[in-house]
Amino acid sequence: MKINQKIFLQFGICIIFFGLIGILINNLTINLIRTGLGFNFSWLFKPASFALAEHPLPYTSSDSYAWALFIGWLNSLKVIVSSLILATLLGTLIGFARTGKNSLLGLISAGYITTIRQTPLLLQLMFWYFVGFLGLKDNMFIQIKNIFNISNQGIEFSGLIFSSEFLALLLGLSIFTSAYIAEVIRGGILSVGRGQWEAFRSLGLSERKGLIRIILPQALPAIIPGLTSQYLNLAKNSTLAIAVGYSDIYAINDTIINQTGRAIECFIILLVSFLLLNLLITNTMEIINRLILKSRKNI
Amino acid sequence: MEPIVVAKNLTKSYTKGLRALDNVSLKVNQGKVLVVMGPSGSGKSTLIRTFNGLETFDKGELNILGIKVDSTHDERKIQKIRRRVGMVFQQFNLFPHLSILENITLAPVHVQKRRQIEAEEYGMYLLSQMGIDSHAKKYPSQLSGGEQQRVAIARALALKPELLLFDEPTSALDPERINEVLDAMRRLAEQGMTMVVVTHEIGFAKDVSDQVLFMDSGKVIETSPPNIFFSNAKHERSRKFLNQLDKH
Known part of the structure; x- marks a missing residue:
């Protein structure tokens, strides 16, 4: 009786699930037929005929949509990876300051974390772009012997040029994420017992050395999972690039949808590229986690 | 002979007016073993933790190996002390x-x-x-x-x-494991190591210590040589404590 009920229930859930998917596919097909577009990816190899302000590899408007998307993906990757590194460094420093003995530093970092976490990321990006960079004069603002130049065009550092859009996004994402990472680091540090602090202090080790050699290695297993989810958030938040006009994959997709009307295909491409990117982040962090656990098998 | 530890009127209060340390004064000479006894919460752990700067204090003065520290808790001086003073904890605290x-x-x-x-x-x-x-x-x-x-x-x-501090080193051990640790400590004392030991081990205190310091509610009740403390303690409070210990 009970088993029959369970089978019946599961059967019902399956019908509802597949029914919903069926309705969605049906809608999609009807709409594709109505617009006369059909579902294919052959348009990818037609010329994109739009310009891109930023392209790490050679690109002209006569290149294909596929190449434009790839450039967008590279741009996304560039800003995600560099923000990830900057956010981790910044977050670790602030997390240390928050837990450290110096009460002034603790207060400053607590204020930083509160301010950053309680304002929207979009607002922060706008702030860095419009107030931070576009607010600068168009003639060079700070010049140090032509090695380091800051202007409303961005930063030029010994031949390397970073655009205002890239820098606003980099700063915005890194600072926003660093506040969360700082809290993850703090949580990890607090998970290590007081006795470990007393033990390294009584041996004459400095706070800095003790933190790095004794506390952090023991805090890592508590830090890694939280860090992973912050990295995933950062990657997804990078799509806000469109707000400051940085040509990441989302912004380029948006342009292509406007030009071609290929919304379904573009969203599938976007979905798959973020899925792949985040799987890469998750797996890398999982490998790091496993290496740490392996090195700690004796604990 | 140069004293290794000199404490003068150490006082430490908590916010509610409770005193963890109440005018504690003591002296430990080179090569001597001081055992600190007392009920839990009497301030004995707090006391020896002030010796290497793990605890701060509000009033009084400490002189460890000739380095003077007061309530300002000068980090550089404490760092100097920590390089010359070893500490063993109740929970081992190995890395x-x-x-x-x-x-x-x-x-x-x-x-x-x-x-x-x-x-x-x-x-x-x-x-x-x-x-x-x-x-x-x-x-x-x-x-x-x-x-x-x-x-x-x-x-x-x-x-x-030049000085070893022990904070209840055998309290977290199985009874049959206590002696291997106490024996190691005995050997150190025989080699002339200056030691301050917070412990409930009467046998160790009787055999090894030069002085027993008894504390209650942050105050030093009495400081006596072990033969006097364990057979004929000066204070009623000390005798009451020893009676309680014997029952265990």
């Missing part, structure tokens, strides 16, 4: 992610800037003194409590300290 030998060589290499090989040689010597040199490559969790505490003693000795 679980480091091997036994790494636990011991950490401070010599990173605080005293000794060569790794030299620190390891001396570490192995200390481990053999403690009878646990066969465990050098193992990790703390693979050792019994008594073995871990002997590693902790070896770790405290690695900086060649």
Whole structure:
């Protein structure tokens, strides 16, 4: 009786699930037929005929949509990876300051974390772009012997040029994420017992050395999972690039949808590229986690 | 003879007016062993933790190995003291992610800037003194409590300290493991190490200590040689405490 009920229930859930998917596919097909577009990816190899302000590899408007998307993906990757590194460094420093003995530093970092976490990321990006960079004069603002130049065009550092859009996004994402990472680091540090602090202090080790050699290695297993989810958030938040006009994959997709009307295909491409990117982040962090656990098998 | 520890009127209050330390004064000369006894919450742990700066105090003065510290808790002076004073804790507090030998060589290499090989040689010597040199490559969790505490003693000795502090070193051990730790401490005392030991071990206090300091509610009730303290304590409070201990 009970088993029959369970089978019946599961059967019902399956019908509802597949029914919903069926309705969605049906809608999609009807709409594709109505617009006369059909579902294919052959348009990818037609010329994109739009310009891109930023392209790490050679690109002209006569290149294909596929190449434009790839450039967008590279741009996304560039800003995600560099923000990830900057956010981790910044977050670790602030997390240390928050837990450290110096009460002034603790207060400053607590204020930083509160301010950053309680304002929207979009607002922060706008702030860095419009107030931070576009607010600068168009003639060079700070010049140090032509090695380091800051202007409303961005930063030029010994031949390397970073655009205002890239820098606003980099700063915005890194600072926003660093506040969360700082809290993850703090949580990890607090998970290590007081006795470990007393033990390294009584041996004459400095706070800095003790933190790095004794506390952090023991805090890592508590830090890694939280860090992973912050990295995933950062990657997804990078799509806000469109707000400051940085040509990441989302912004380029948006342009292509406007030009071609290929919304379904573009969203599938976007979905798959973020899925792949985040799987890469998750797996890398999982490998790091496993290496740490392996090195700690004796604990 | 130069005294190793001199405490004058140490006072530490908590916010609610409770006193963890209430005008504590004491002196420990070179090569002497002071045992600190008292009920839990009497301030004995707080007292010895002030000796290497793990606890601060509000009033009074400390002189450890000629280095004077007061309530300002001067970090540089405390750092100097910590390089010359070893400490052993109730919960061992070994570093679980480091091997036994790494636990011991950490401070010599990173605080005293000794060569790794030299620190390891001396570490192995200390481990053999403690009878646990066969465990050098193992990790703390693979050792019994008594073995871990002997590693902790070896770790405290690695900086060649002039004073050793013990904070209830046998309280977290199984009864049959207590003696292996006490024996190691006895040998250190015989070699002339200056020690301050917070403990409930009457046998150890009787055999090894030069003075017994009895505390209650942050105050020093009495300081006597062990033969007097255990047979004919001066204070009613001390006798009451010893009666309680005997019942266990």
